[in-house]
Amino acid sequence: MARLISLVEDASPRLREVMAALAPYAASAGDGEGAQVIGLTGPPGVGKSTTTNAIVGALRRRGKRVGVLAVDPSSPFSGGALLGDRVRMQDHALDRDVYIRSMASRGHLGGLSWATPQALRVLDAAGCDVVLVETVGVGQSEVEVAGLADTTLVLLAPGMGDGVQAAKAGILEVGDVYVINKSDRDGADQVRRDLRSMLGMAERPAEAWRPPIVKTVASKGEGVEELVDALEQHWTHLVDTGDLQRRRVRRTRDEIEAIAVTALREQWRGVHEHDALDELATEVVAGRSDPYAAADALLERLDGVDTTPQGT
Amino acid sequence: MARLISLVEDASPRLREVMAALAPYAASAGDGEGAQVIGLTGPPGVGKSTTTNAIVGALRRRGKRVGVLAVDPSSPFSGGALLGDRVRMQDHALDRDVYIRSMASRGHLGGLSWATPQALRVLDAAGCDVVLVETVGVGQSEVEVAGLADTTLVLLAPGMGDGVQAAKAGILEVGDVYVINKSDRDGADQVRRDLRSMLGMAERPAEAWRPPIVKTVASKGEGVEELVDALEQHWTHLVDTGDLQRRRVRRTRDEIEAIAVTALREQWRGVHEHDALDELATEVVAGRSDPYAAADALLERLDGVDTTPQGT
Numbered sequence: 001m002a003r004l005i006s007l008v009e010d011a012s013p014r015l016r017e018v019m020a021a022l023a024p025y026a027a028s029a030g031d032g033e034g035a036q037v038i039g040l041t042g043p044p045g046v047g048k049s050t051t052t053n054a055i056v057g058a059l060r061r062r063g064k065r066v067g068v069l070a071v072d073p074s075s076p077f078s079g080g081a082l083l084g085d086r087v088r089m090q091d092h093a094l095d096r097d098v099y100i101r102s103m104a105s106r107g108h109l110g111g112l113s114w115a116t117p118q119a120l121r122v123l124d125a126a127g128c129d130v131v132l133v134e135t136v137g138v139g140q141s142e143v144e145v146a147g148l149a150d151t152t153l154v155l156l157a158p159g160m161g162d163g164v165q166a167a168k169a170g171i172l173e174v175g176d177v178y179v180i181n182k183s184d185r186d187g188a189d190q191v192r193r194d195l196r197s198m199l200g201m202a203e204r205p206a207e208a209w210r211p212p213i214v215k216t217v218a219s220k221g222e223g224v225e226e227l228v229d230a231l232e233q234h235w236t237h238l239v240d241t242g243d244l245q246r247r248r249v250r251r252t253r254d255e256i257e258a259i260a261v262t263a264l265r266e267q268w269r270g271v272h273e274h275d276a277l278d279e280l281a282t283e284v285v286a287g288r289s290d291p292y293a294a295a296d297a298l299l300e301r302l303d304g305v306d307t308t309p310q311g312t
Numbered sequence: 313m314a315r316l317i318s319l320v321e322d323a324s325p326r327l328r329e330v331m332a333a334l335a336p337y338a339a340s341a342g343d344g345e346g347a348q349v350i351g352l353t354g355p356p357g358v359g360k361s362t363t364t365n366a367i368v369g370a371l372r373r374r375g376k377r378v379g380v381l382a383v384d385p386s387s388p389f390s391g392g393a394l395l396g397d398r399v400r401m402q403d404h405a406l407d408r409d410v411y412i413r414s415m416a417s418r419g420h421l422g423g424l425s426w427a428t429p430q431a432l433r434v435l436d437a438a439g440c441d442v443v444l445v446e447t448v449g450v451g452q453s454e455v456e457v458a459g460l461a462d463t464t465l466v467l468l469a470p471g472m473g474d475g476v477q478a479a480k481a482g483i484l485e486v487g488d489v490y491v492i493n494k495s496d497r498d499g500a501d502q503v504r505r506d507l508r509s510m511l512g513m514a515e516r517p518a519e520a521w522r523p524p525i526v527k528t529v530a531s532k533g534e535g536v537e538e539l540v541d542a543l544e545q546h547w548t549h550l551v552d553t554g555d556l557q558r559r560r561v562r563r564t565r566d567e568i569e570a571i572a573v574t575a576l577r578e579q580w581r582g583v584h585e586h587d588a589l590d591e592l593a594t595e596v597v598a599g600r601s602d603p604y605a606a607a608d609a610l611l612e613r614l615d616g617v618d619t620t621p622q623g624t
């Protein structure tokens with residue numbers, strides 16, 4: 001497993017062969033539904049690693065095989081935080097049914113949107129029942145991870161000020177289950193009220209999933225069983241309604257597209273030979289061409305593509 | 313100007329014609345360097361709108377024509393915040409040499425990375441000396457905006473807790489000028505010390521720009537002249553060293569690529585007709601194909617593209 005994920009991290013040419021070999025072991029190829037991919041997101045300091053650790057413990061008590069993938073947007077400044085987070089998960093280091101892995105995208109052109117789904121394929125094919133995906137760092141990657149998950153878990157905590165307000169607004173649309181961690185602190189009920197009122201603004205059809213809000217103190221294990229119950233209920237909902245299949249088709253679309261676009265960008269950027277894009281950009285900067293004409297030139301060898309915007 | 317930016321916002325088919333017509337008026341086509349594009353970024357609550365407002369005032373006193381572009385990642389939940397921000401900028405509403413515009417990407421497939429550079433072309437061609445680009449919302453868009461700017465201004469403020477720490481780590485690499493706003497509050501000196509120590513970690517060649525740290529109280533106008541001086545110094549540095557040309561070529565590359573990729577994605581996603589991507593994704597989910605084979609099929613009609621990863 002570790003060696004296969006390293007191939008993903010290094011964007012190895014051998015990945016093509018690996019992915020073809022893994023295809024028959026894909027989540028939905030066999031008799032079950034494969035691994036439940038749970039994405040954890042939330043502002044820094046909210047207790048993501050502690051919560052992940054607690055969830056892993058609860059899942060193990062229920063006999064599940066668990067994978068944890070910590071994805072890192074490869075900032076040179078976040079290395080320390082990443083290391084610290086991993087250390088906190090050493091509770092499960094000796095358990096052979098728990099696989100924990102940090103993964104960086106190491107500046108590969110396609111980034112995490114290219115690498116993460118392929119790492120998930122490895123963990124799924126290896127027989128994990130649940131894979132927890134946790135992002136280290138800020139912003140962008142959190143939204144991406146929500147797109148990859150079957151179930152998105154949004155963590156909040158009291159007393160985090162404006163940042164939480166903003167984070168809420170950004171992540172409200174993506175949560176399937178909400179956790180108010182550190183709920184023994186002042187302000188937990190206020191966070192719950194705010195969250196309820198914001199969730200209440202979203203229009204949902206009657207049969208739709210209504211995201212539960214679970215209060216936890218992950219460091220003491222409080223509320224963790226209820227949280228894992230909620231995650232299982234969401235899984236049952238996904239399977240029963242067919243949403244699981246729809247989400248997986250949607251994320252596989254993104255995965256295929258990321259591979260195709262990355263291949264094109266590598267060609268255009270002349271990673272290996274001539275840098276066509278640089279010449280075109282220089283002409284546009286000089287006012288001798290415009291971006292659409294340049295994009296046309298880039299796509300010239302490709303059939304049936306029209307760069308004229310089509311409206312929305 | 314307003315009508316041209318609306319064409320961008322609506323992804324109008326007429327944009328192609330507009331961009332061709334504007335090309336001869338591009339920043340570097342004439343005798344000058346065109347508009348200095350200044351991107352403002354920083355965590356929510358740090359005073360981005362107030363600072364923008366103060367910078368506009370200072371630039372006007374120096375006789376500059378100013379454009380302000382507030383880009384919004386189109387979350388249905390951020391509408392209120394956006395409106396509030398705009399209201400705070402009414403100081404300049406009657407000044408004909410200040411053009412203020414909010415822009416949403418309205419769910420267009422290419423998003424802000426597609427729309428923002430084209431809106432900047434309009435403001436530049438219209439003769440703005442400085443264009444301030446401010447993001448509303450969190451995460452992703454802030455990083456994108458840094459990629460678009462000649463000068464990236466990172467705003468921090470005391471007393472914002474963990475969120476600031478994290479934001480710092482994420483935005484440290486992108487800042488050309490740092491502002492500690494609300495610097496009359498407790499903790500401003502601590503933020504400056506933290507920031508200095510983090511900036512000190514980055515290795516820079518001797519001749520490189522060393523990002524200054526400016527303390528402001530934007531709501532009272534304190535420190536704003538020094539800030540605008542620092543922005544002008546960075547501009548001079550960019551022009552003198554040739555970095556301006558390099559940054560513009562780089563961002564124009566991204567712009568051309570975004571147009572080309574968006575056109576391809578629209579085709580692939582069958583926005584207008586057959587949805588090839590959906591069929592391919594369904595095969596992969598079922599384990600009958602793998603993502604590389606599917607990406608190949610997607611690129612089949614395109615010449616000379618190999619989806620095999622090439623390593624880093």
